[in-house]
Structures are given as structure tokens and as C-alpha cells.
Amino acid sequence: MHCSVARPWAALVALSTLLPPGLAAQYPDARLVPRGVLRIAFEPVYFSYGERFDVDGNVEPLGTDFSDDVAGVRLTPTMWSPQDAIGSIIGDAGYTINAGVFRTTLDADIRRFPLNLDFGISRRLTLSASIPLVSTRVQVNFVVDTTGSDMGVNLVSTGQEEAVRDLLLELEAGAALVESQIAAGAYGCPASQLCADAQDLVSRTRMLTGDLVVLTGVFPQGGVNDNLPPFAGGCGHLPQHAHGRRFRVHSRLTCVREVPPEVGRRRGGTPLGSAPGRESPGGAHR
Numbered sequence: 609m610h611c612s613v614a615r616p617w618a619a620l621v622a623l624s625t626l627l628p629p630g631l632a633a634q635y636p637d638a639r640l641v642p643r644g645v646l647r648i649a650f651e652p653v654y655f656s657y658g659e660r661f662d663v664d665g666n667v668e669p670l671g672t673d674f675s676d677d678v679a680g681v682r683l684t685p686t687m688w689s690p691q692d693a694i695g696s697i698i699g700d701a702g703y704t705i706n707a708g709v710f711r712t713t714l715d716a717d718i719r720r721f722p723l724n725l726d727f728g729i730s731r732r733l734t735l736s737a738s739i740p741l742v743s744t745r746v747q748v749n750f751v752v753d754t755t756g757s758d759m760g761v762n763l764v765s766t767g768q769e770e771a772v773r774d775l776l777l778e779l780e781a782g783a784a785l786v787e788s789q790i791a792a793g794a795y796g797c798p799a800s801q802l803c804a805d806a807q808d809l810v811s812r813t814r815m816l817t818g819d820l821v822v823l824t825g826v827f828p829q830g831g832v833n834d835n836l837p838p839f840a841g842g843c844g845h846l847p848q849h850a851h852g853r854r855f856r857v858h859s860r861l862t863c864v865r866e867v868p869p870e871v872g873r874r875r876g877g878t879p880l881g882s883a884p885g886r887e888s889p890g891g892a893h894r
Contacts, residue, residue, distance in 0.1 A: 708757035
């Protein structure tokens with residue numbers, strides 16, 4: 609294929625000959641300014657965004673990624689482990705966190721005010737500069753509806769760290785106490801159903817302690833997890849309509865805090881979580 613680059617120039621020259629002589633002389637290049645002249649110009653541009661296209665080409669709100677009808681691990685991936693911990697505590701492997709309905713509305717805009725400077729150095733030479741002035745803004749409206757939720761704010765973030773740590777230490781102390789009694793031959797150990805029940809109680813207590821560490825972010829020996837779970841489920845801070853799961857968590861805590869009555873009657877067991885010799889004002893073990 610043969611291409612000629614001279615033809616466009618020839619056509620341009622031909623067109624220029626058709627212009628009146630005065631008009632041809634008065635038609636300057638828009639990019640050039642006369643010598644010694646400074647031209648200042650603004651070219652403002654405004655963009656506003658409240659919606660976007662999804663992968664299928666459908667229009668959706670800009671805040672879709674930060675909204676959910678059942679807020680859980682999709683919005684807070686750090687809650688995967690706490691979610692598994694709650695499922696372990698209540699005995700529901702399929703449990704999913706529900707922190708309520710999260711609605712996030714985003715309205716973003718970009719404002720550009722480029723400052724253009726042109727200075728004529730000669731009739732055919734202009735020095736140009738452009739200074740970009742850009743302003744961005746995002747307005748956020750975040751609404752939470754906890755109706756139907758079964759989670760609450762992690763109380764450790766509100767100053768309840770020591771209370772949680774006391775519970776963890778109490779559970780571990782009780783498990784260690786029963787374990788020492790098992791080692792001493794209590795509960796018909798090493799071979800009896802009562803001994804097996806006591807061993808199972810120690811295992812479940814320590815599993816519960818580990819789950820509570822994951823759920824709350826509090827370590828028994830001091831300190832808290834750097835990535836403190838934002839939500840926690842359990843006794844006391846779940847909404848009343850979530851009483852089903854709250855009761856299961858509370859029941860599990862209550863269950864492991866005391867040795868079954870038959871263990872205590874037959875072997876003189878101490879309530880799990882109470883150190884020997886610690887008594888309430890009434891004289892009974894706490």
C-alpha cells in the first residue's frame with residue numbers, strides 16, 4: 609500500500625488560498641498569544657458520583673460495598689474467628705454473625721480548577737503552564753438498625769477488660785483444680801464414668817476459655833489482641849430479641865462453672881472456678 613503524506617498539506621494550502629487576505633491574517637493560532645501578553649484562564653470541571661455500575665452493568669448505590677442487610681464477616685473480615693468461637697460456644701457450627709442492618713450512603717465529587725498561564729515570548733513562541741487545583745470530597749451517611757441482630761459492641765472496648773480477664777482466670781483456675789483432683793484419684797479415677805465426666809468438663813472448660821479469648825480479644829495473663837474484635841456476643845449485652853442465642857451462651861458459661869452435683873456429692877468436688885478456701889459471706893463456696 610502506498611501512502612502519501614504530502615496530500616493533506618497540499619489540501620490545507622489549497623484551503624488557505626480560498627480565505628480572504630484580511631481574514632487569513634487575523635486568524636491566529638489559539639495556542640499562541642502576542643509577544644509580552646500574559647493570558648490567565650480557568651477551566652473548571654465538576655464531577656459528582658452517587659451511583660456506579662456493577663459487574664453486570666446495572667446501576668447500584670456507591671456505598672453498596674459498605675452496606676448489608678445482615679452485617680457480618682463480609683463487612684468485618686476480622687470477625688471470622690470470633691464467629692467460629694461463638695459457634696463453638698453455642699454448639700452451632702453453621703452460626704453466622706448478625707450485627708444488624710448497615711446502610712452506608714456515599715456522595716463523592718471531584719472539582720478541578722486548572723489555572724492556565726500563557727505568556728507570549730515572540731510572535732511564534734508562547735510559554736504555557738498549567739497548575740492543577742483539584743478538590744475531592746466524600747459525604748458519608750451511615751445508619752445502623754440493630755433490629756434482629758444478635759451481637760453488640762465488644763465491652764472490652766468500653767473498659768471491661770479486667771472483668772473479662774477475671775472470668776478467664778476463674779475458668780482456668782477451676783479447670784486446673786478439677787484436673788489436680790483427677791490426678792489425685794478423685795471421681796473414681798482413672799476408670800469410672802464419673803472420672804470421664806470430670807475429664808470432659810475440664811476439656812470443655814478450656815475450650816470455652818480459648819473461645820472467649822478469641823471472641824473478646826483479652827488474654828488471661830495480660831494484654832489484648834492488637835486486632836480487637838469490634839463485636840461480641842454473650843451475656844448481658846445482646847438485645848432482648850436475641851435471647852435464644854444469649855441463653856445458650858449463658859447456659860454454657862453456667863454449665864462449666866460448676867462441677868455436676870453428683871460429682872460434688874460423691875467426691876466432695878469444689879465448684880469449678882472457685883479456688884479452695886474462697887467463700888461467700890454466707891459461708892458457701894462462691
